[in-house]
Amino acid sequence: MCTATDNDYEESVQCMEEKPSHNLVGALCKKCGNNKAEVVLRVKDTYCRQCFIDSFTHKFRATLGKSKMLKPNDKIILAVSGSPSSLAMLQLVKDGIEITTPKRLQCIPCIVYVDEGAVLGHTYEQRQEICISMAKITKKYGIPGFITSLDRCLDISSSHSKLCEELHESMVWHVNEERELRLQSLFAQLKSLSSKEDLLLKLRHKLLFSVAEELDCSKIFVGDCATDLAVSIMANLSLGRGAQLPYDVGFCDYRHGKTKLLRPMRDFMKKEIAFYMVFKNIGSVSYPTLSSKVDPFSSIQRLTEKFITELQKDFPSTVSTIFRTGDKLTSEGTRNVECKTCLLCEAPLDTSKQDSSSMQATEFSQLISSPMFADVKDLLTHSSSDLHSNAVSSMGDSNCCTSNYQCTCISQNQLQKLDFEQIKENLCYGCRLIVKEMDSLDFLPGDITSSVKTEIMQKQLRKEIQDFLL
Amino acid sequence: MSTSEGLLRITLEFRGGAELLFDNVKKHNVKLPLIDKTWTLRNLLLWIKENLLKERPELFVQGDSVRPGILVLVNEADWELLGGNDYVLKEGDTVLFISTLHGG
Numbered sequence: 001m002c003t004a005t006d007n008d009y010e011e012s013v014q015c016m017e018e019k020p021s022h023n024l025v026g027a028l029c030k031k032c033g034n035n036k037a038e039v040v041l042r043v044k045d046t047y048c049r050q051c052f053i054d055s056f057t058h059k060f061r062a063t064l065g066k067s068k069m070l071k072p073n074d075k076i077i078l079a080v081s082g083s084p085s086s087l088a089m090l091q092l093v094k095d096g097i098e099i100t101t102p103k104r105l106q107c108i109p110c111i112v113y114v115d116e117g118a119v120l121g122h123t124y125e126q127r128q129e130i131c132i133s134m135a136k137i138t139k140k141y142g143i144p145g146f147i148t149s150l151d152r153c154l155d156i157s158s159s160h161s162k163l164c165e166e167l168h169e170s171m172v173w174h175v176n177e178e179r180e181l182r183l184q185s186l187f188a189q190l191k192s193l194s195s196k197e198d199l200l201l202k203l204r205h206k207l208l209f210s211v212a213e214e215l216d217c218s219k220i221f222v223g224d225c226a227t228d229l230a231v232s233i234m235a236n237l238s239l240g241r242g243a244q245l246p247y248d249v250g251f252c253d254y255r256h257g258k259t260k261l262l263r264p265m266r267d268f269m270k271k272e273i274a275f276y277m278v279f280k281n282i283g284s285v286s287y288p289t290l291s292s293k294v295d296p297f298s299s300i301q302r303l304t305e306k307f308i309t310e311l312q313k314d315f316p317s318t319v320s321t322i323f324r325t326g327d328k329l330t331s332e333g334t335r336n337v338e339c340k341t342c343l344l345c346e347a348p349l350d351t352s353k354q355d356s357s358s359m360q361a362t363e364f365s366q367l368i369s370s371p372m373f374a375d376v377k378d379l380l381t382h383s384s385s386d387l388h389s390n391a392v393s394s395m396g397d398s399n400c401c402t403s404n405y406q407c408t409c410i411s412q413n414q415l416q417k418l419d420f421e422q423i424k425e426n427l428c429y430g431c432r433l434i435v436k437e438m439d440s441l442d443f444l445p446g447d448i449t450s451s452v453k454t455e456i457m458q459k460q461l462r463k464e465i466q467d468f469l470l
Numbered sequence: 471m472s473t474s475e476g477l478l479r480i481t482l483e484f485r486g487g488a489e490l491l492f493d494n495v496k497k498h499n500v501k502l503p504l505i506d507k508t509w510t511l512r513n514l515l516l517w518i519k520e521n522l523l524k525e526r527p528e529l530f531v532q533g534d535s536v537r538p539g540i541l542v543l544v545n546e547a548d549w550e551l552l553g554g555n556d557y558v559l560k561e562g563d564t565v566l567f568i569s570t571l572h573g574g
């Protein structure tokens with residue numbers, strides 16, 4: 001490749017085709033050849049309204065059918081955010097379960113809306129309004145709907161209260177201020193918008209999986225479309241999530257084991273979805289997000305989106321090229337159950353050291369560029385405190401907890417403060433990058449910190465009794 | 471010339487987050503003065519940029535067209551079927567701008 005001459009290059013490399021110009025003024029529908037076309041896809045494929053809706057619906061059913069993932073009477077969650085894609089998905093599922101032909105979708109859907117208002121900076125009034133809009137949608141479609149809020153992912157295991165409530169039009173939405181404050185503190189520590197967007201998505205999925213358990217659903221449908229996924233493929237590579245691509249952009253995200261997250265909208269472009277919404281007269285519920293009115297350069301995800309949409313304008317096969325390339329990057333069909341998973345995103349850990357991996361390089365450069373090799377210093381202090389604690393424990397337990405000595409009984413209380421080094425081993429590379437931006441780990445979801453603490457306690461215990469083992 | 475004859479009345483709609491750049495108002499009934507130019511979509515965009523856009527024009531207009539990722543529909547039909555920027559607006563037209571970009 002490096003030695004290729006210009007000639008070789010021109011002959012051997014297949015380039016994307018630039019957009020040819022077509023005069024489509026007054027064109028007829030390519031499919032029925034009868035009606036006036038109202039939308040053009042893939043540069044020159046013209047459709048009338050009816051033919052467009054038919055092929056759109058057909059594509060959705062084909063994507064689901066081909067996957068053979070749905071079993072009769074599967075209970076599924078439709079994760080509806082109010083975005084065009086999620087509402088189009090809702091309409092398609094509703095149409096699918098209502099038809100009477102053998103093609104009927106045999107599943108029992110419910111709608112789940114995740115209120116992210118605390119992170120997105122919405123006012124209480126805005127959130128109440130969105131909540132009522134969602135309740136109306138639920139009623140219109142006659143599908144049971146539930147609302148949950150992102151802060152609930154912080155107390156998943158400890159709270160015995162329900163994670164979600166049923167949506168109804170006269171409801172008054174209650175927020176838990178204490179927990180929302182913790183959630184906001186968690187996000188406020190992150191310095192980059194890239195990490196905020198990434199964390200928001202991970203927490204949202206974490207919550208959805210728990211809600212699925214609560215509602216006894218085995219599948220979650222999310223509205224990610226082809227354009228979204230093309231952006232995710234490129235952005236995730238930059239965010240250090242390359243190893244997780246099959247989970248993050250594939251049709252089925254099976255990282256969770258029992259509950260599967262499916263992306264039935266993945267074969268649609270944003271443009272197709274927008275026209276479907278117009279032709280079917282479905283209004284979307286739009287509200288400001290983390291990236292509303294911000295500079296396209298403010299996060300990796302938004303910059304990637306800008307890059308892809310601008311390229312797509314002149315090279316209409318951009319999205320499908322990226323998308324199809326990403327699809328080929330699959331992992332070994334079944335997940336290795338033995339493999340440790342990331343506490344935050346639940347993807348299998350990709351951090352086992354390999355020679356000259358980029359992670360190793362990053363860690364090394366951090367080590368040598370830290371002031372006075374802070375890590376080395378840390379190491380030394382750690383080992384000296386180990387000596388100290390050994391000495392203390394050899395003194396017997398009589399003074400324990402009462403003396404001036406730092407007590408070596410490891411209790412939850414004493415492990416209250418976790419630091420990055422302690423939690424690092426339980427996170428994948430992408431999540432480490434997020435957590436590293438945090439000054440304090442106190443605001444992380446409770447189940448994460450408590451399982452790290454438990455692990456540390458077990459290790460400590462093992463160390464303490466190892467002298468007594470033969 | 472009476473005022474109604476000298477004006478071109480059209481409706482502008484903004485969706486998908488594009489409305490956030492227009493004081494969150496989704497629907498605007500506008501009257502365009504019929505002076506010596508024809509009202510093509512290209513001219514309309516310039517007019518919107520100068521008269522209607524409240525903030526961050528670069529998030530809506532790029533060059534003489536809309537920012538890539540924003541769809542344009544005239545009377546619910548794809549503007550690519552109408553000649554794009556060169557389409558000449560008619561009395562009563564509804565022009566719909568849909569942002570497909572994250573966050574609008």
Ligand SMILES: [Zn+2]
Nearest residue numbers: 029032048051
């Ligand atoms: Zn047709």
Ligand SMILES: [Zn+2]
Nearest residue numbers: 342345428431
């Ligand atoms: Zn992770």
